Amino acid sequence: MTKKVLIIGGCGRIGSSVARDIANHTDAEVIVTGRQPRQDIKQPLQFLALDLEDLERLRAAIATSNLVIHCAGPFHYRDGRVLKTCIEQGVNYIDVSDHRSFYQKVINYRDEAKAAGITAILNTGVFPGISNSMVRQGIEQLDAAETIHLSYVVAGSGGAGITVMRTTFLGLQQPFEAWIDGKWQKKLPYTQREIIEFPKPYGKTGVYWFDVPETYTFAESFPVKNVITKFGSVPDLYNHLTWITAHVFPSAWVKSKKGVEFFSHVGYKMTSVTDRFSGIGVAMRAEISGKKGDRNVKYCSTMVHENTAIAAGYGTGGVAQLVLAGKLHQPGIFPVEQVLPTNLFEETMASRGIEIHRQLNVE
Template sequence: MKNRVLILGGRGRIGSSVAADILTHTDAMVTITGRSEANNQNLGEKTEFLVLDLAEVEKLESIIASSNLVIHCAGPFHYRDANVLKLCIAAGVNYLDVSDHRSFTTKALKYHDAAVNAGVTAIVNTGIFPGISNSMVRHDVEQFDIAEKIHLSYLVAGSGGAGITVMRTTFLGLQNPFTAWVDGEWQTVKPYTKREDIVFPAPYGRGGVYWFDMPETLTLPAAFPTVKSVITKFGSIPDYYNHLTWIAAHIFPKFWIQSQMGVEFLSTVSHKMTNFTDQFSGIGVVVRSLRDVSRSHVTGNKDGKQSTYCSTLTHDNTAVATGYGTGTIAELILTGALNQPGVHTTESALPTHLFTQAMQSRGINISSHWV
């Protein structure tokens, strides 16, 4: 019998990119869900659509039980509990998600022992950042005898090809200070502070990046215990979007940016703006994991010397790249190449050789070198 994959929130740009990758690289039947009927959507022979709200627990339980793999793409994950993961563990069904907020990651990781006992492989944070970026870090850390510092920078052009949900995620990430592992201790950091100007590969050029609350800030220190600092910074091009986001984070009244109405207003306006400017800026993404005087980095001790290693990935569509990140792991689980019961982050679960093979099969070139 063919594998059956359930993609919750599969009609959005991220979910549909995940579905496209799975349909391309596996023979699985894919069920995508949304809260309303699909309009004029050509699903193809191996795809079906199901109206489903996550609050419909009995219906959700039934469709999970008939699946081999569940992929949770119904963000923003700031608002989500771990109920889908719990239902998958109870049904003995493997699980992935594209979660991108530490609050959700923390909730999910608490179910590690339950997933081990159920024989369920569950992997969170599987998109592009977090996701592919975490695997890039694992690759870079493995080059060292002792890795000491990780610095990740993400730059997105315009909307990145993603939908309004990703806009909501951005503004939700500005609401509160967060803790980051810096110089061997947890320190409080304000979002969208300490700008760094980094020269990214063509066609992006120089771009500004700022502290941003990402799950990697929390999970990478746990995965790589010798590391003393983990820095995650995010920025946009054109650069005026950075300045607008900075204003939202630091000038707007806190009660407004922390209200659902305020977030929805900013997300809607930003989505309309980026949809217009995408035709000029493109919708690509660039991720860097490296060390240079003021750039993102992995540094450490190699053969008794302090050394620096750099990895860079660029793609012309952020949503598609996210689909590659999640689709890669889905393919490996469905084929049996990845079987690791428990709840894991991408950097903990995915071996570098499997990651490298999967990226090559999708035409993704990751440039890596000593600096």
């Protein structure tokens, strides 16, 4: 029988990229949801009008599915109702969640998910997502890892919608804890600018401390002393404007819902203009320091794609393909780096034309 995939928030930029990837790589029936009726959804995709506040309709939609993919952010605002319902209905679950607060809410259902026999995989897009697996890929090359330094740069809007803009500004609201010297330490978002050498066309680009789920989950997933996660934008003008938003404007503005909406809409309008010359791509760089034998080594991997939203679709779509094929089955709730084996990660990325360049240097 044909398997059915339900994509919550499947009409947005990220959700639609996930839907296209699954349609291209599997024979599954793909149903995308949105709050308002849509007439522009084309075959082979199907559309279902669904509001997450309508719990009965949500439950009915999940009950008839084989896999549910949650793409309806910002995840700062989401509770665990979709995952909770999947557990109740015995349906596998994937999401593109991108904030530790959501992870901390839903991980409390881990034992319930395991008892129900469902596989629930979090943080599966591009960052988090592909980035997580790049780090696992590197960790496995070392005998002992000490420091993970993960950096990202996005050109303009990244080809994503206004929801991603909201996520960025929500990430500026308060200090967060990072795993440094084997303990949790407070960091301010968009501080400690660092110049990182990314592959072409980005080159040397400024990045800043930013709270992403990896900052939190890597400390649980890998026995390391330091986890550093930094984010930046091109053109560099956006880095400076974001820094000003985080550190100059009154905090009440940045923390209010109206303020987030204002900054998000202004940012989206600006990037809609600059995307024409900056592009909408993404570059990621994972550097891991540690030991191989008795030698100090530094592993570095990089990945570039011309469209951030499409790359996110590849990350989540690849995981969905493996779950649907029965190649990825581990009851419980996990961030993607804990459950996706490197060989399967490499297989799905290669099938989508994603190249990850790797280098191991002895210091």
